[in-house]
Amino acid sequence: MTTFTRRGALGLAGGAAVLPLLGAPALANTKTTVGALRFTSHAASFVAFERGYFTDEGLDVDFKFFEAAQPMAVAIASRDADFGVTSITGGLISLAEKGAAKVIGGALSEEKGIDGQMILASNAAYEAGLTAPDQLDGKTFAVTQPGSSFHYMGAKIAAAEGASLSFKPLQKVGAIIGAMKSGQVDAWTIVPHIGKALTGGGAVQQIGMVADYLPGYQVTTLFTSAQNAENDRAKTEAFLRAFSRGADDFNAALVDKTAGDDAAEEMVKLVHKYVYTDRPYDKAKPSIVNGAMRINKNAALNMASVEDQLGWFKSEGLVKDSITTETLVDSSYAEAI
Template sequence: MTNRRSILFSVAMLAAASALSAPAALAQAKDKVSISALPFISTAPVFIAKERGYFDAEGIDLEIKIFNAAQAVAVAVASNDADFGITAFTGGFFNLAGKGALKVVAAQSREEPGYNFVAYIASKKAYDAGFRSPKDFAGKSVAITTVGSSFHYNLGMLADKYGFSLASVQMKPVQSIPNMMAALSGGQVDATILPANNALKLEAEGSGKIIGWVHEHTPWQLGALFTSTKNVKERRPMVERFVKAYQKGLKDYAEAFLAKDSEGNRMIGEKAQAVLPILEKWVQPKPTIDTVKVAANYMDPQGRLLVKNIHDQLAWYQAQGLVDKGFSANDFLDLSFVKGHLDLPKQ
């Protein structure tokens, strides 16, 4: 009888322990969340936040899905293959957003004077023949990812600024960044437009020559963090926690790579060295500290957008007939997740 009571007591204690531990286990369960992204330095805040546990601390188990073109990043979110996306604005993005599929919640990279990000690069043959300036794209063949891409828009801004016809530029869509690099190095085009890390690689190999940087000619809000409209409506607390973790990654990135001395030179020190292994893990081509000194682009440390510039971008795409005219940027911008957005349009 004593043994029976002992067994029953043990069973009761186990049951009580299980009951007590169940809420703790439930509390520790994380939201499984995915983000579609490109393997660029511009995605660094996400990489940093993941590797340093900022998403975990917010109860988010994050999967990063890597793509090779901005349009694919947006499509992944619109089709529910990813919960978030982070990349450049494109005509395809605006079309999806205009259909109600996407919501922009924070800033990513922007072309800010004094910070290299995207380079104009001429083939060696074209450079030797005198193609030395972004003002001279008229009549040249240029590899881009897709019609309506950010690279297309870069050329459009140049054409508007310097008064040449965009129709005179022979744009050759090749679908991905690696294909753009191959088209230039293989002599199939006169030029291309590439993130700094990729452009520096081609220049080092002798395949091309950097002839300028976008921020020197046409500063703009290049990219953003976005999610599905469904997530904003049905999983708002998760989106808020995601943005909070992302902002921590932005802060670390800014401290590592954006500080300048009194003469305007970048101060790349211990914090940059500490972040470099994370970039080496995720960024392609694999960056060195010397590359990062040149190629670490500007991102607002708080994730604030240049709002009016996004309205201007949409208007340009609509004027080109690449995006439907039946909506405005207000329909896909959700400015409630980040405080203090910049360059707000006048009402």
């Protein structure tokens, strides 16, 4: 785990820099742990941290980094982390059914006109004829775990194409990348900051876009423990406000590109502190820019997409039929779109 504290980062900036904004809630240096992946899609949290938006809300934030969605959901439910940004998975739904977790908002979304998640083929599969999604029948498809968002996307694409896929769980994104490069699996879907880097380097081939099959797909959600959602409303609302400010900055700089070139450059440098940290800036920049997808304004949640995902998990027997969207989502926080 890598830990950063906003209070420490601002400690030398002078007392005035860390004063809460007028009208902020009565929280003061409330310790808060935010779960994240080192993906451009998690940038709103990084922006809120670096620009003091969490501090403005009285939250003293640490990040806890994960390599897959499922472990993050477990950490939130066990209260090892307070808030997370991740996809809807069978594990998250089951934790919600047990009264341990709640979705409180939406984050990353597929949107027409903005490059989104890519459908990829290994070079070996591509050379053998897998050049489009309608040729997926009989192929192996990489997922982190059964019941992951990768499983959902692959299954929905296969159903649309009348294809039968063999799903191969590989636990971590890094392991999937290795398996794609070596031809151990045939296909995969992934966010553009990773997908474009792989295709640009010739490691894999792009054969389609997820948005063509799942328009408006709510890729990631904001979630917390049921305990936080029910009993710590001030803290939960403070997190959502700060996150939303970070999302607004990110969208303006890299998605809508209305903030200007200097703001875009500053944003990429900020994100680079967390994403592709093992690469020099000039090598990381194209992948970060290419990975800029819409983060929902005001953490709004696409309920139609959530309902579709929940319906698929039920149809596959991955979660109980009795689970409803109310089981999963606390609608008192989530603005529906």
